[in-house]
Amino acid sequence: MATAAARAAIGDSEFDRDTAAVPRPGEPGTYDIDLSAGWMIISALNGGYLLAVLGRALREALPHHDPLTITAHYLTASQPGPAVVRTETVRSGRTMSTGQASLFQRDEDGQDVERLRVIAGYGDLDALPDDVRTSATPPPMASYANSVSSHDTPGVSPLPGSAAILDRLDLRLDPATAGWAVGAPSGAGRMRGWLGLADGRDHDALSLLLAADSLPATAFDLGLKGWTPTLELTVHVRSRPAPGPLRVSLSTRNLAGGLLEEDGEIWDSADRLVAQSRQLARAPRG
Amino acid sequence: MATAAARAAIGDSEFDRDTAAVPRPGEPGTYDIDLSAGWMIISALNGGYLLAVLGRALREALPHHDPLTITAHYLTASQPGPAVVRTETVRSGRTMSTGQASLFQRDEDGQDVERLRVIAGYGDLDALPDDVRTSATPPPMASYANSVSSHDTPGVSPLPGSAAILDRLDLRLDPATAGWAVGAPSGAGRMRGWLGLADGRDHDALSLLLAADSLPATAFDLGLKGWTPTLELTVHVRSRPAPGPLRVSLSTRNLAGGLLEEDGEIWDSADRLVAQSRQLARAPRG
Known part of the structure; x- marks a missing residue:
């Protein structure tokens, strides 16, 4: 935008x-x-x-x-x-x-x-010690410029129907996880995207909570359609994010008993893992 | 045992x-x-x-x-x-x-x-639908017979000092994640083990909650020593476990700001991912 x-x-x-x-x-x-x-x-x-x-x-x-x-x-x-x-x-x-x-x-x-x-x-x-020992690496994903904006591509909407929230977000999906929008889900249960706020506000600890549940459901990439209601969502905020859009990477490994987990990582522009999330959701019937 | x-x-x-x-x-x-x-x-x-x-x-x-x-x-x-x-x-x-x-x-x-x-x-x-679509695979780890029992090897104690809980557990660590007990931590931040109850009781949904916090801290495998107090622990129970010891696999990828996450997977004897857990803990100072 x-x-x-x-x-x-x-x-x-x-x-x-x-x-x-x-x-x-x-x-x-x-x-x-x-x-x-x-x-x-x-x-x-x-x-x-x-x-x-x-x-x-x-x-x-x-x-x-x-x-x-x-x-x-x-x-x-x-x-x-x-x-x-x-x-x-x-x-x-x-x-x-x-x-x-x-x-x-x-x-x-x-x-x-x-x-x-x-x-x-x-x-x-800001009062936490400065030590960082991490073996986590940023998700492999397309650049911001090469990602698919929900504003430019009307087909790429998180759900069929209206989604006012898209006007508040600058959401650009990695093309590798956007195939579901044109009927070609990867089947891997992944969703990755760049996430800013539409009015240009940078992220802080509070907007990380929004970011943890702002991408389309991983279920879409599994080829499922419909509502994926969150039962429980936990977010760990590990660092204050640097300015610029976040990279959000979600994955589902285990759909069982009509429930699925969505594991999330949120990375900032300084390549720091600023938040980790996991939710338990009800899988769509589709 | x-x-x-x-x-x-x-x-x-x-x-x-x-x-x-x-x-x-x-x-x-x-x-x-x-x-x-x-x-x-x-x-x-x-x-x-x-x-x-x-x-x-x-x-x-x-x-x-x-x-x-x-x-x-x-x-x-x-x-x-x-x-x-x-x-x-x-x-x-x-x-x-x-x-x-x-x-x-x-x-x-x-x-x-x-x-x-x-x-x-x-x-x-038991009332959940039978659908299972999983891309998760059991953790690579030594067999039960080749793992290191905390009963047979006095050196392998989760913490220096007494730990009464070890008498209630049948805990056998994968040798690949037990090096810290002899002063040779791998540095990878992993902990894997077989977990039964000492009196032979099989696991159920409630004992999975125990299992999610029963292994030595991943911090030991990072070369840190001391108490790793849990601030928050979330467990998702995804299936009733089959009889027999569980395989519990913990990993820490991000130690930052004096805090670390412990991500856990619990697998049953039927190779089913029966629980997922994550905790936020305070890292030891050592």
């Missing part, structure tokens, strides 16, 4: 505005938010966006700033509109704290329904 | 007795347990044992029987003796339910201290 417009800054972007929850006066740890329809996929809000919403509320509630490990259980489908985040400080340590948060929306009968629940360990990425 | 004694049965074994929590009359979802010193490593109870204790309490509390995905955050070190498990049913669905549980122990001042908290999705492994 080459654009003449100014790039949005961290703290002043679509993502930041749409994840901002407002502390409710007189109720410590409780936040109100209007969930934005801009992060819809078909008929529900994206799970990575919701994880970022709760991750940001926990940043406010806890003494530490950065999610180091966060796990979400998705209970019911979230819809755009008003929602309440209730947080609990489980433990406050010197270098790390643990928190829990839930998102609620009101149903037609006026009852609060829990949408998702997360538990997370927070710390300060 | 060839033994002439009868093999313990699932439901009547050391593991079953030591994970049995008793419902507290008049307090639905609350259970009392006397945590057994038999699962100690050095100065704390093993994290896999504690996960199994909470996993079993959730089995009692929830309408579904088997943990499909369970995440624990370890807050403070658990000690042998009385403890209370408090469970919450978060959501009950037709095929899956979600629960949360915490373990508490009383400190010297008589205050309840939370030891660990878990959130989990339960289902019924």
Whole structure:
């Protein structure tokens, strides 16, 4: 998305505005938010966006700033509109704290329904020691320029139907994992892509939570079609990402019992493994 | 451990007795347990044992029987003796339910201290469809007979010092990942072993939770020494294990910022990938 417009800054972007929850006066740890329809996929809000919403509320509630490990259980489908985040400080340590948060929306009968629940360990990425000993290597994938933008190629949509979230992302799939979009899935269960935000905002620890659930489902590369609802998603944030688009690499090795795992690696422009993720999802029937 | 004694049965074994929590009359979802010193490593109870204790309490509390995905955050070190498990049913669905549980122990001042908290999705492994499409292959490792038993080789102890848990396990390390015990770690960050229970009980979904945190730390194979405390551990149980010892394969690719991940695969005797795990742990200083 080459654009003449100014790039949005961290703290002043679509993502930041749409994840901002407002502390409710007189109720410590409780936040109100209007969930934005801009992060819809078909008929529900994206799970990575919701994880970022709760991750940001926990940043406010806890003494530490950065999610180091966060796990979400998705209970019911979230819809755009008003929602309440209730947080609990489980433990406050010197270098790390643990928190829990839930998102609620009101149903037609006026009852609060829990949408998702997360538990997370927070710390300060900048305060961690500098040691790095890694045997992980960046995923082999096509360059940004040679990848397939969902904006330029209408056929490459994560799902049949409308996906508003694509307007918020600068998502470019590695052609090697985009064959499913033209009826030729590789069968390997892989999905790789470059991921920026459409308004040019660089990534931070919170947008890594979005990135962990922003690519099309690996099930599509297995030749399956349809909805792949996430049951549980865990993200480890291992480093603050450098500016520039991320490389996100997902793989599924084991589809069994109607369930599949999606293992994710997120690499930044400095070739650092900045996050690892794994989710358990229900496999599409198709 | 060839033994002439009868093999313990699932439901009547050391593991079953030591994970049995008793419902507290008049307090639905609350259970009392006397945590057994038999699962100690050095100065704390093993994290896999504690996960199994909470996993079993959730089995009692929830309408579904088997943990499909369970995440624990370890807050403070658990000690042998009385403890209370408090469970919450978060959501009950037709095929899956979600629960949360915490373990508490009383400190010297008589205050309840939370030891660990878990959130989990339960289902019924036997009710899942039979489809299996997997590209995962069992870990390359030495046979059971050619692996190094912690009972036969005193040098091969997960940590310097006493580890009562080794008397409860039939743990045989692949010699390729046991060099650290004689001062020759491979540096690859791997740990592989065969894992049975010492009394001959076969594995089930609950003992997979124990198995996910029963091998020596991968950090030892990186040449590091000392305690590697688990901050968070997630286990996906993908199938009920067949009888016989498990193969457990752990790997660490990324040590950074004083933290490391341990990725685990657990394979059963029928060559099925029965569980996947990942933990975030604090790296030893050594």
